[in-house]
Amino acid sequence: xARLDRNxxxxxxxxxxxxxxxxxxxVKTGSKTFSRFQITEVEAYRGEExxxxxxxxxxxxxxxxxxxxxxxxxxxFVYGMYxxxxxxxxxxxxxxxxxxxxxxxxxxxxxxxRETGINGSFYGEDLTGSDRIWIEDNNNPIKYKAGKRIGxxxxxxxxxxxxxxxxxx
DNA sequence: TCAGTGATTAGG
DNA sequence: CTAATCACTGAG
Numbered sequence: 001x002a003r004l005d006r007n008x009x010x011x012x013x014x015x016x017x018x019x020x021x022x023x024x025x026x027v028k029t030g031s032k033t034f035s036r037f038q039i040t041e042v043e044a045y046r047g048e049e050x051x052x053x054x055x056x057x058x059x060x061x062x063x064x065x066x067x068x069x070x071x072x073x074x075x076x077f078v079y080g081m082y083x084x085x086x087x088x089x090x091x092x093x094x095x096x097x098x099x100x101x102x103x104x105x106x107x108x109x110x111x112x113x114r115e116t117g118i119n120g121s122f123y124g125e126d127l128t129g130s131d132r133i134w135i136e137d138n139n140n141p142i143k144y145k146a147g148k149r150i151g152x153x154x155x156x157x158x159x160x161x162x163x164x165x166x167x168x169x
Numbered sequence: 170t171c172a173g174t175g176a177t178t179a180g181g
Numbered sequence: 182c183t184a185a186t187c188a189c190t191g192a193g
Binding site for chain 2: 076080081
């Protein structure tokens with residue numbers, strides 16, 4: 001199947017996020033081994049104005065890659081234990097990302113990275129050219145639902161209640 | 170419901 | 182330098 005190209009990722013995060021549902025995440029899990037997972041749940045984080053987005057405080061060493069044009073990997077470490085896998089979207093200079101919350105094999109974003117070995121070394125990886133992580137299209141029909149984002153109670157009523165979590169169903 | 174765990178960040 | 186915070190998970 002075809003690897004998703006640059007044009008897929010450089011669109012607005014609210015277009016890209018739901019379209020990632022059902023697509024295939026491919027990760028190198030051994031010297032010559034690649035694992036494939038169907039993406040089942042994601043969340044959209046959209047720009048400095050989004051009070052739930054890491055970029056709400058502007059550019060920092062951690063959020064730097066979010067300002068790159070879409071197609072890069074943004075990973076960060078949280079709660080002292082877990083790596084979170086995100087996909088940068090949008091044009092250069094507009095910090096947006098999609099958190100990959102789950103696959104058909106993994107419930108929860110921390111479990112996904114723990115099981116696949118995704119860690120800080122993936123920060124900045126280019127999904128359109130990397131030899132160890134990318135996403136493939138498949139011609140399955142896309143069906144999804146929307147809900148509120150999880151774990152962002154600090155962001156205030158307006159942003160907390162955005163229906164920017166998308167999941168298969 | 171709630172503790173664990175340590176990088177990240179803002180502030181002094 | 183200090184201290185608060187955190188896009189989570191698993192146990193009870």
